[in-house]
Each structure stands twice: as C-alpha cells, then as structure tokens.
Amino acid sequence: xxxxxxxxxxxxxxxxxxxxxxxxxxxxxxxxxxxxxxxxxxxxxxxxxxxxxxxxxxxxxxxxxxxxxxxxxxxxxxxxxxxxxxxxxxxxxxxxxxxxxxxxxxxxxxxxxxxxxxxxxxxxxxxxxxxxxxxxxxxxxxxxxxxxxxxxxxxxxxxxxxxxxxxxxxxxxxxxxxxxxxxxxxxxxxxxxxxxxxxxxxxxxxxxxxxxxxxxxxxxxxxxxxxxxxxxxxxxxxxxxxxxxxxxxxxxxxxxxxxxxxxxxxxxxxxxxxxxxxxxxxxxxxxxxxxxxxxxxxxxxxxxxxxxxxxxxxxxxxxxxxxxxxxxxxxxxxxxxxxxxxxxxxxxxxxxxxxxxxxxxxxxxxxxxxxxxxxxxxxxxxxxxxxxxxxxxxxxxxxxxxxxxxxxxxxxxxxxxxxxxxxxxxxxxxxxxxxxxxxxxxxxxxxxxxxxxxxxxxxxxxxxxxxxxxxxxxxxxxxxxxxxxxxxxxxxxxxxxxxxxxxxxxxxxxxxxxxxxxxxxxxxxxxxxxxxxxxxxxxxxxxxxxxxxxxxxxxxxxxxx
Amino acid sequence: xxxxxxxxxxxxxxxxxxxxxxxxxxxxxxxxxxxxxxxxxxxxxxxxxxxxxxxxxxxxxxxxxxxxxxxxxxxxxxxxxxxxxxxxxxxxxxxxxxxxxxxxxxxxxxxxxxxxxxxxxxxxxxxxxxxxxxxxxxxxxxxxxxxxxxxxxxxxxxxxxxxxxxxxxxxxxxxxxxxxxxxxxxxxxxxxxxxxxxxxxxxxxxxxxxxxxxxxxxxxxxxxxxxxxxxxxxxxxxxxxxxxxxxxxxxxxxxxxxxxxxxxxxxxxxxxxxxxxxxxxxxxxxxxxxxxxxxxxxxxxxxxxxxxxxxxxxxxxxxxxxxxxxxx
Numbered sequence: 015x016x017x018x019x020x021x022x023x024x025x026x027x028x029x030x031x032x033x034x035x036x037x038x039x040x041x042x043x044x045x046x047x048x049x050x051x052x053x054x055x056x057x058x059x060x061x062x063x064x065x066x067x068x069x070x071x072x073x074x075x076x077x078x079x080x081x082x083x084x085x086x087x088x089x090x091x092x093x094x095x096x097x098x099x100x101x102x103x104x105x106x107x108x109x110x111x112x113x114x115x116x117x118x119x120x121x122x123x124x125x126x127x128x129x130x131x132x133x134x135x136x137x138x139x140x141x142x143x144x145x146x147x148x149x150x151x152x153x154x155x156x157x158x159x160x161x162x163x164x165x166x167x168x169x170x171x172x173x174x175x176x177x178x179x180x181x182x183x184x185x186x187x188x189x190x191x192x193x194x195x196x197x198x199x200x201x202x203x204x205x206x207x208x209x210x211x212x213x214x215x216x217x218x219x220x221x222x223x224x225x226x227x228x229x230x231x232x233x234x235x236x237x238x239x240x241x242x243x244x245x246x247x248x249x250x251x252x253x254x255x256x257x258x259x260x261x262x263x264x265x266x267x268x269x270x271x272x273x274x275x276x277x278x279x280x281x282x283x284x285x286x287x288x289x290x291x292x293x294x295x296x297x298x299x300x301x302x303x304x305x306x307x308x309x310x311x312x313x314x315x316x317x318x319x320x321x322x323x324x325x326x327x328x329x330x331x332x333x334x335x336x337x338x339x340x341x342x343x344x345x346x347x348x349x350x351x352x353x354x355x356x357x358x359x360x361x362x363x364x365x366x367x368x369x370x371x372x373x374x375x376x377x378x379x380x381x382x383x384x385x386x387x388x389x390x391x392x393x394x395x396x397x398x399x400x401x402x403x404x405x406x407x408x409x410x411x412x413x414x415x416x417x418x419x420x421x422x423x424x425x426x427x428x429x430x431x432x433x434x435x436x437x438x439x440x441x442x443x444x445x446x447x448x449x450x451x452x453x454x455x456x457x458x459x460x461x462x463x464x465x466x467x468x469x470x471x472x473x474x475x476x477x478x479x480x481x482x483x484x485x486x487x488x489x490x491x492x493x494x495x496x497x498x499x500x501x502x503x504x505x506x507x508x509x510x511x512x513x514x515x516x517x518x519x520x521x522x523x524x525x526x527x528x529x530x531x532x533x534x535x536x537x538x539x540x541x542x543x544x545x546x547x548x549x550x551x552x553x554x555x556x557x558x559x560x561x562x563x564x565x566x567x568x569x570x571x572x573x574x575x
Numbered sequence: 576x577x578x579x580x581x582x583x584x585x586x587x588x589x590x591x592x593x594x595x596x597x598x599x600x601x602x603x604x605x606x607x608x609x610x611x612x613x614x615x616x617x618x619x620x621x622x623x624x625x626x627x628x629x630x631x632x633x634x635x636x637x638x639x640x641x642x643x644x645x646x647x648x649x650x651x652x653x654x655x656x657x658x659x660x661x662x663x664x665x666x667x668x669x670x671x672x673x674x675x676x677x678x679x680x681x682x683x684x685x686x687x688x689x690x691x692x693x694x695x696x697x698x699x700x701x702x703x704x705x706x707x708x709x710x711x712x713x714x715x716x717x718x719x720x721x722x723x724x725x726x727x728x729x730x731x732x733x734x735x736x737x738x739x740x741x742x743x744x745x746x747x748x749x750x751x752x753x754x755x756x757x758x759x760x761x762x763x764x765x766x767x768x769x770x771x772x773x774x775x776x777x778x779x780x781x782x783x784x785x786x787x788x789x790x791x792x793x794x795x796x797x798x799x800x801x802x803x804x805x806x807x808x809x810x811x812x813x814x815x816x817x818x819x820x821x822x823x824x825x826x827x828x829x830x831x832x833x834x835x836x837x838x839x840x841x842x843x844x845x846x847x848x849x850x851x852x853x854x855x856x857x858x859x860x861x862x863x864x865x866x867x868x869x870x871x872x873x874x875x876x877x878x879x880x881x882x883x884x885x886x887x888x889x890x891x892x893x894x895x896x897x898x899x900x901x902x903x
Contacts (some may be wrong), residue, residue, distance in 0.1 A: 213664055252745070437607050472624050
C-alpha cells in the first residue's frame with residue numbers, strides 16, 4: 015500500500031518524459047522537389063564545437079573553435095580564396111609600396127558593424143594597435159605584426175588606411191586575415207580582456223543571438239549586411255565534447271557537420287544507415303606529423319644517425335596500415351599542395367640494411383654483444399616522447415621502436431600529455447618526440463628551422479637545427495616579394511632540409527568529416543578544408559529550409575528531420 | 576553534546592586545510608603549467624616571452640610555492656577564489672553556473688536510486704534466501720559491474736537514435752527559450768532521463784544491497800524476536816523496529832553520498848554533454864587551470880566535510896550512546 019505514491023510518481027515521470035515534441039515531423043513526401051542547383055535562403059545550420067570557445071573577442075582567439083565562430087561575426091581586412099590567395103575582405107583593394115613596407119588599404123564604403131555604425135579607417139588602426147600591444151595577448155596575430163610601425167600607421171581618410179612596417183615580409187599581406195576589425199568605441203569601453211568573452215560587435219554577416227557558456231553559441235544572419243548575404247538564416251554551434259555523441263547526433267540529423275575519427279570514418283562510410291543522411295568527405299589540410307630530433311643530444315647531432323633513423327620508418331606501412339591510405343608520406347617541410355613543395359625531393363626510403371650501414375660508417379658497433387650499438391662505451395639509445403590521447407601517436411612510436419631495435423638502436427617510449435610534452439620541448443629537455451605541426455597559409459618555416467629561433471628567444475626551433483645556408487635562404491625568402499624567386503628559394507630549402515633530416519617527416523593526414531546531405535555548397539580549399547577561406551562556410555545553404563526564417567531560435571526538430 | 580560538536584568542527588577545519596595544502600602541492604607538481612598548455616592549445620605559434628612572463632606574474636606563478644599558497648588562502652578566506660587562467664572569469668562564477676546542472680542530475684539519480692533501492696532492499700531482507708531474492712542479487716551485481724559509458728551509449732543508440740523517443744544529448748532543445756513554462760519543464764525532464772538512468776543503475780544496486788544487508792543484521796537481533804513475540808505484524812516490525820535501527824549505517828551512506836551531489840561524473844557529463852562540474856573539473860585539470868581546480872576542490876571539500884559533520888550529528892541524535900561516550 016505504501017509504495018503506491020511512488021509508482022504514481024514514476025508513472026508521471028514516464029509520461030512527462032515520453033511526451034513527444036509538438037513540432038510536426040517535416041520532410042514528408044508532399045513537399046515539392048528541390049532544385050539543388052539553386053541556393054535557397056533560410057534554415058538552420060547546426061555545427062559542432064569539440065571544445066567550448068574560450069572567447070568571442072576576435073583578437074584573443076586561441077583555438078580553431080574560437081575562429082569558427084569569429085568568422086561569422088567579424089570581417090578580416092583580407093579574406094583568402096579557395097587557393098589561399100588574398101582577396102578583398104573589409105578592404106576592397108590595396109597597394110603595396112615598392113619597398114614592401116607600406117600597405118594602403120581602401121575599405122569597402124558600405125561596410126557597417128552590427129550596431130549599425132559604418133566601419134571607419136580609424137577602427138582598422140585601433141585593431142592593429144591592439145594586436146601590436148602585448149597586453150592584448152593576441153597570440154595568433156601578434157607575431158605577424160611584430161614589426162608594425164605603430165606611430166606611422168594611420169587613417170588617411172574615413173575609408174583609407176596606411177599600414178607601415180619596419181621589416182619587409184613576403185607573408186605580410188596574408189596575415190591580414192587575422193585582422194578582424196572591431197569598432198573602437200565599443201571595445202575601448204570596459205576591460206578588453208574580460209568584457210568581450212560573451213559579447214561581440216563585428217562587421218561580419220551574422221550577429222550574436224546568445225552565447226550559453228559550455229553549451230552553445232547562436233548566430234543570426236544580419237538583415238543589414240553590407241556584403242554578399244549568406245543563405246543560411248541561423249547558425250547554432252553546439253558544444254559536443256564526445257566523438258560518439260557527435261556521431262550519433264549526425265546520424266540522427268541533430269548535427270550538420272563534425273570531424274570524425276579515422277577508424278569511425280572508415281567504418282561508417284560503408285554503413286548504409288549512415289550514408290543515407292551523411293556525406294562522408296575527407297581533404298588534406300596544412301599539417302604534418304614528424305619525429306623531432308634534439309640536436310643538443312650528442313648522438314642525434316650527427317645527421318647520419320638521424321638519416322639512419324628515418325630509413326627505419328616504413329612510411330608505406332604507416333600510410334596503409336595505420337591510416338588505410340588516407341594519409342600521404344612527407345619528404346620535407348612542405349605539404350604536396352603547397353607551392354613551396356619541391357616534387358623532385360624523394361621521400362626517404364625504408365631501408366634497414368642501409369640504415370645499419372650508415373650507423374656503422376658513423377662509428378656505431380655492437381662491441382659488447384648486448385644487441386645495442388655503442389660508440390666510445392656509450393650505447394645508442396634515446397627516449398621518444400609520444401602523446402597520450404592519440405592512438406596513432408603510440409602506434410607510430412611503437413613501430414619506430416621495433417624497427418630501430420632491429421638495427422641495434424634502443425628506443426624507450428615516454429607517453430606524455432600535450433602540456434607536459436611542450437614544456438619539455440621548450441626547455442630542450444628531451445631526445446626525440448613524435449609531434450605534428452599545423453601550418454599557416456604561407457609556407458615560411460623560419461620560426462621552426464632558423465638557428466636564431468630557439469625556444470629561449472621566442473622561436474620554435476626546439477630541435478636546435480643550425481645550417482648557415484638554410485638560415486640564409488630562409489631570411490632571403492621571407493623578404494622576397496617576387497613569388498617565383500621565392501618559390502625557387504623554398505625548393506632549394508626543401509632539398510637542404512631533406513638532406514639534413516632535422517626531423518624525420520612521417521605523414522600528412524587527411525581530415526575526415528561527416529556532413530548532413532541537406533547541406534549544399536560544401537567545398538574544401540587547398541589546405542584549409544571547409545573553413546577559414548572565402549566563401550567557405552559562408553557559401554553553404556540548406557536544401558528545403560523550413561519554418562519561420564525570421565526566428566532566431568528554430569524548432570528543435572527542424573534540424574533533425 | 577556541545578563539546579562533541581566543537582571537537583568535530585575543529586577536526587573539520589583541520590582536515591579542510593590539509594586538503595587544500597595537499598591539492599595545492601599536488602597540482603603544482605604535475606608537469607606542465609597553464610602557459611605551456613596554452614601554447615599547446617594555440618598550436619605553438621609563439622607567445623612573446625614578455626607576454627608569458629606577464630601572465631605568470633599575474634597569477635603569481637613566478638613566486639615560490641608557499642607564497643603562492645598564501646596568496647590563494649588570503650583570497651579564499653574572503654570567498655575570492657581568483658579568476659580562471661583560461662578565460663579570466665571569476666572561478667566562483669564558473670563553478671556557480673555549472674553547479675545547478677550537476678546538482679539536478681545527481682539529485683534525481685539519488686532520489687530514484689533510494690526510492691527504488693531501499694524498498695527493494697527491505698523486501699530482500701524479509702525474503703532472504705527466496706529464489707526471486709537470490710536472482711535479484713545476481714541481477715544487481717551484474718548491474719553494478721556494467722561500465723557506465725557502455726550503458727550510456729547503448730541507451731543513446733536505442734532510445735535516441737533508433738526509436739527517437741528521447742533527446743540524444745544536452746540539457747534543453749534549441750527552441751527552449753520560446754517554450755511555455757510547462758513545455759520547458761517537459762523539455763528538461765526529457766533531457767534528464769537518459770543521463771539520470773546512467774547515473775542511477777549502479778547506485779540503485781548499492782542502495783538495495785546495502786539496505787538488505789544492514790536490515791538483515793538487525794532482524795536477527797533479539798528485540799525483533801521480542802517484537803514479533805508481542806504480536807506485531809511483519810510490516811510493523813520491519814518499519815517500526817528493524818528499519819529504524821538500521822538507520823545508522825544508512826546515515827553513513829547518506830554522508831558519503833551527499834558530496835556526490837555536487838561532484839559531477841566526467842563520463843556521464845561528457846557523453847550526454849551535460850554541462851556540469853565533472854566536465855569543468857576535467858577541463859580545468861587538463862588545462863592546468865590552478866585557480867579553478869582549487870575552487871572546485873574547496874567546494875567539494877566543504878560539502879564533504881559538512882556532510883560528514885551532519886552524519887556525526889545525526890548519529891548523536893539517533894543514538895544517545897554516541898553522546899554519552901563523549902562524556903565518559
């Protein structure tokens with residue numbers, strides 16, 4: 015008798031819980047057929063944030079997710095096109111002085127911020143000064159504007175701005191993609207670092223409806239947008255940390271796009287239930303994996319040893335077995351789709367016998383018959399750092415370990431999380447590490463291979479590579495404005511680095527993505543994938559958008575049906 | 576009673592300091608610091624050294640550890656736990672905004688587990704050895720040993736993806752803000768079902784078995800036999816005599832369970848994207864966000880200590896022997 019109220023309560027919970035949403039299920043057969051060739055306006059796109067964004071302040075962007083959101087809200091001075099070449103953004107056109115130090119940008123005269131105020135040249139100057147000011151912590155852009163001459167940079171009139179640098183840099187123009195212009199009157203009031211984490215005023219095609227920290231960011235298309243209006247009315251970014259949850263949401267239609275782990279991607283694209291609704295795509299982005307060799311280690315200082323180590327890595331097996339053919343072997347510091355890539359430089363061949371011979375020539379012999387080569391009484395052994403949280407990182411490290419053991423080299427794998435590893439790298443306190451780089455649109459590798467760019471001086475040459483010829487070429491190429499001369503220099507640099515093997519280059523891994531088939535106009539660029547180029551995600555549209563397109567927050571099931 | 580309370584309170588304060596010092600030393604001795612993490616997250620594109628130095632200075636990371644602790648303690652005394660290194664928002668605010676989600680979920684799970692588990696435990700105690708009771712014991716052990724991430728994914732696969740009766744993840748629908756209050760309630764309830772089930776099933780098993788074993792012990796005692804002998808019915812004996820005397824261990828269980836109400840579960844919160852304390856803790860540790868870690872530690876420690884204090888008081892109230900023992 016006493017348990018009745020409990021049962022009643024449980025029943026109530028069930029009733030409430032099982033009551034279905036009241037929005038009718040759309041997508042029934044009575045809808046007219048869709049003309050897929052003609053972009054349609056309206057609809058809601060639901061995108062994924064693997065991690066919540068840390069800020070909406072476009073100058074303090076830290077992660078790629080911060081950037082995903084900022085790209086809808088702000089306009090950079092220049093955009094990149096599909097080939098990652100600069101095209102007009104907020105600036106309609108520009109002139110660069112012959113000495114390469116002065117940039118004059120002519121701003122779009124119709125451009126306005128989301129609060130209705132026109133964009134003025136003074137806002138661009140303000141934004142640049144903010145980037146140059148170390149207190150802003152503009153980590154992504156600060157370095158690129160380190161040589162900005164703040165005193166000489168000025169607004170010539172309301173729509174013309176003159177930007178002056180102290181150093182001529184070939185990559186400078188491209189770096190204006192990070193100059194997401196903010197309205198001075200709004201951002202100079204209040205605490206710059208604290209007050210713009212959850213609010214934003216920009217000149218982009220969308221405005222912020224709300225940011226619910228830890229959960230979602232909701233954006234709506236601006237009615238008064240000055241440029242070419244995008245098609246999609248509402249963009250919702252959902253924070254979904256878990257890959258399995260994201261995949262389920264994709265399958266169910268609650269989510270329109272997500273990156274997908276390599277093994278899941280291989281499995282799901284052969285699953286008819288998934289392919290019915292999801293378009294599985296992959297593309298190469300500007301990144302590569304490599305083993306870094308610390309040249310402060312006396313063993314690894316010898317480039318013959320480094321080359322021998324490279325010859326121990328069966329790159330074909332890595333590509334085929336670990337990545338099922340969805341990665342490609344690297345021959346040097348440039349990826350195959352970059353103009354700086356020299357196709358005549360070969361990938362280091364897998365050749366254990368050759369590696370053994372090279373080590374013998376370098377004086378390494380197994381004098382005490384313990385299976386490990388030695389020289390001057392010291393064994394040929396070192397630690398290899400691999401990252402926790404990445405299955406393939408461990409697999410590659412283990413493969414390297416067993417292959418190197420076969421030629422008499424003892425490798426001890428040390429697993430570390432990213433934060434710990436980076437600290438060790440920056441202190442130079444390591445032997446070797448399996449790592450990856452995400453590269454910029456411009457291929458300049460100065461910060462990672464120039465001998466002066468050691469961690470102690472703010473650079474990322476944590477392998478302490480030093481070659482005077484390479485130094486000279488990198489310095490020259492950085493300042494060379496003629497693209498064809500610059501290309502020749504990087505082709506030569508590619509040869510030198512491949513010869514010296516400061517890294518053992520492993521693979522460029524393609525990014526795997528799943529996109530709901532109702533999303534149209536999805537294209538990838540040469541190196542940046544779907545996003546961060548123009549039009550990129552701003553060119554997407556949704557087949558048969560439905561519901562009231564004026565609404566900032568659309569019905570829950572419209573995304574799902 | 577007063578001496579007893581004062582003594583317990585003193586223990587609690589001492590323990591509290593012990594916990595904060597230990598946590599402080601521990602998190603600072605884990606390799607990597609917020610700056611190196613930040614560099615990692617931003618892709619090592621280079622933070623100027625002067626900026627790194629400024630950030631370290633701002634958070635007192637450039638000073639000796641004992642001094643850092645003093646700085647922290649000075650703020651903590653006035654309930655100022657500083658600002659997060661990740662986004663510079665006050666730690667208090669960051670915790671306060673996640674607390675309701677975790678509390679809600681865990682409260683529902685706790686209520687479900689106890690309202691189902693305790694009656695089942697009582698029933699099992701009086702039917703000990705019965706075939707159904709034996710089978711349920713095996714069932715509960717099985718339930719208890721199921722890994723929660725697996726159960727969560729299974730629930731998702733069937734109830735959300737395959738049959739689409741419940742929402743897949745999150746705490747509310749996209750159109751939540753346009754709903755009536757009743758619709759909002761329904762929406763919230765629908766979202767809490769799957770994570771709550773995932774949180775409940777193991778707890779339920781513990782509750783049922785725990786109640787069963789403590790009540791069984793009491794039932795064997797002489798006064799129960801006496802109560803039966805005087806002619807009291809089974810239900811009366813169970814509720815009025817056995818259950819009441821089995822309360823002591825249950826109070827202990829309560830004392831252990833209360834802190835869980837605010838310390839979220841990383842696995843459940845991550846899979847269902849239930850934006851609570853568990854995810855915050857996890858992120859804070861990964862990003863070496865010292866102020867947030869310390870803030871969360873304090874919150875958990877305070878609740879844990881209060882809960883055990885409460886349990887101590889309840890013991891004294893429920894059992895006069897505890898109070899008398901102090902005087903002796």
